[in-house]
Each structure stands twice: as structure tokens, then as C-alpha cells.
Amino acid sequence: MENVVIIGSGCAGLTAGIYTARANLNPLVLTGVAPGGLLTTTSIVENYPGFPDGVDGYELMTRLQKQAEKFGARVKFGVVESVDFTKNPFWVTVDGELVVARAVIIASGAGHRHLGLESETLLEKKGVTYCATCDGALPVFRNKPLVVVGGGDSACEEALYLTRFGSVVYLIHRRDTLRASKIMAERVLANPKIKPIWDSVVTDVLDVKQDKVTGVRLKNLKTGAEQTLDCAGVFVAIGHAPNTDIFKGQVELGEHGYVTIKHGSSTSVPGVFVAGDCADSVYRQAITAAGMGCAAAIDAERYLASAS
Ligand SMILES: Cc1cc2nc3c(=O)[nH]c(=O)nc-3n(C[C@H](O)[C@H](O)[C@H](O)COP(=O)(O)OP(=O)(O)OC[C@H]3O[C@@H](n4cnc5c(N)ncnc54)[C@H](O)[C@@H]3O)c2cc1C
Secondary structure, eight states: OEEEEEEOOSHHHHHHHHHHHHTTOOOEEEOTTSTTOGGGGOSOBOSSTTOTTOBOHHHHHHHHHHHHHHTTOEEEOOOEEEEEOSSSSEEEEETTEEEEEEEEEEOOOEEEOOOOOHHHHHTBTTTEESOHHHHTTSGGGTTSEEEEEOOSHHHHHHHHHHTTTOSEEEEEOSSSSOOSOHHHHHHHHHOTTEEEETTEEEEEEEOGGGTSOOEEEEEETTTOOEEEEEOSEEEEOSOEEESOGGGTTTSOBOTTSOBOOOSTTBOSSTTEEEOGGGGOSSOOOHHHHHHHHHHHHHHHHHHHHHHO
16 A cells, blocks of 8 residues: 555656655655646746756756655656545556555646647747746747737736736737736736737737747637737636546535645545645746645645554
């Protein structure tokens, strides 16, 4: 039987791995289909503390894994298909095999919603991005027109943040009013650098032939009119979806599917803890996920000590 099974190998999962390994719990970290998590998909991380010149996302995650393994964590490629938290010890089914664990840390992350355009996929990391906090300060976006797609709080936050870097920020929204909270909407509409474009959707990201973002094609949903807008970056902010489908009915999930935190890192099930973006709809940063991983590991360690 395992002491601790950690589901996910992003910043949250691997940090939980470091801490539980150093507590001699010999944790099993299950990678899922994306070993190293979301950060491996970005070339330069400039806001992770301790790296004044930035660090390659893949390199950072490789180092985290090595650090966890150095202390005895076993990082294993495997996708959790289902869990049964009604039993204690808990049942975790990984690629058809049953793993039984005294404690579980859920660190399965979250994904971004995409526009669903082929050009969006082809130009991802070449001007198309899903995180202004992560990428907004990159030189390629400085003093250039930028586009934010969305109309909720996240889109407004991204647009406001990007006014520090872009020459102008176009906010493309499919409706004629923002869905964001009143205060956020007021701030956006009062900002002279933000130009909302209402009732419109992005139909194409330009220019795949040049292998970088040079603009977007827009369609007005009310009039059908089309236009091209020049820009250096497209920040897609149409929502996130936590990777929590397999936990439905097993731990309490909030309205949008994020795992509900009861206190510290505890979930609704004693012995099951949570960390990172799968429980965080607000910050969604590598360092916050790592911090939550640390907290979950300490909580799991204390739970196991009190249970034995
Ligand atoms: C392009 C991009 C750039 C970014 N840049 C920055 C940046 O510069 N700075 C910053 O702070 N943040 C950045 N972020 C955000 C950062 O990557 C996330 O906040 C962070 O990765 C969250 O860590 P996590 O461990 O919670 O989840 P993730 O990194 O998403 O990891 C989730 C893990 O869970 C695994 N998993 C999922 N389902 C299962 C399953 N069923 N079974 C087993 N495993 C499973 C996945 O395979 C993965 O290993 C960026 C994000 C993106 C997309």
C-alpha cells in the first residue's frame, strides 16, 4: 500500500513530491499525459522566484522532478482513470491497475478554453497566448497593439494588465456588454488604452505563413461585417476548465468544477488533499501552485502521522 499518491506532475504535484519525499513518505507521483504539467509548454518563465534571467519552463520542471526523485519520490508515467474515495484506504485506478493509498494529493491542474481555430493552434507561443501575467511583459508585445478575447473578469484583468505593455489593447467580446463584475467593467471602459470591439468574434489569427501573429480577422455577429485588425499578440481569456472530471461525486467540487478547499489544503474527504490550478480559479501561477503543493504535502504528512 502507498502512503501518498500524488495525481499530477506539474508545479503543485512535484513540489508535493519533494516535501512528502523529504518526510520519508516515499510518495508515488503519477504524471498524467503531461509530465511536468503546463509550464513545460512555455519557453521562458520570468516570474518564478530565484531566476533573475528567467528559466526555460521545461528545464524548470525537469529540475523539480530531479529534486523530488533525489529524496525518494517515484515519478511514474500513468493516467488516473478513476478514484474511489468512499473506501479508506483510497482506491486509485491508473491505466487499468489498482493502486491503494493511505492519502491522496490531487494536483491535476486546469486547461485553457481555446477559440477552436486552426490558426490559433499553429500560432500558439508565436503570439497567441493564454496568460497575460505570464507572457505580457515579453519584448515581442512591447508598444504593439494587442488583442484580448473575452468579456469576463479574467479578460478584463488581462486587458488592464496589458495596458502597461501594449500601445493599445483591443478587447474583443461576442456580446455588447461585459460579463465581468461592475467594478472591473468600469475600470476597463474608463481606460483610454483599452478599445472594446463589441458583438464580434475572431474568425482567424494572422499570419500562419509568416509564422507569427500579425493580426486577427473579426466578424461582427450582428451585421456580419468582417474586418482585419493589426496586432502583435492575441491573449485568449475565455475561461479555464479544471481537470477534475474523474473526481466528480468523490470530492466536493465548486460550481465550475474546481475542487472545493475546506481548510488549508483539505477537501471534503479526510485524507484527500488538493493543490494547484485544479483548486485555484484566481491566481493560476507556477509559484502559487508550488506553494499549494507544499501545503498539501505538510497536511498529508500530519494526517498520516495522526492516523497511525
Ligand atoms: C503557455 C503558458 C505559460 C505559462 N507561463 C507561466 C509563467 O511564466 N509563470 C507562471 O507562474 N505561470 C505560468 N503559467 C501557468 C502555470 O503553468 C500554471 O499555473 C501551473 O503549471 C499550475 O501547476 P499545477 O501543478 O497546478 O498544474 P499543471 O501544471 O497543469 O499540471 C497538472 C498535472 O496533472 C496531470 N494530470 C491531469 N489529469 C491527470 C490524471 N487523470 N491522471 C494523472 N495525472 C493527471 C497532468 O498530466 C499534469 O502533469 C503558464 C501557463 C501556460 C499555459
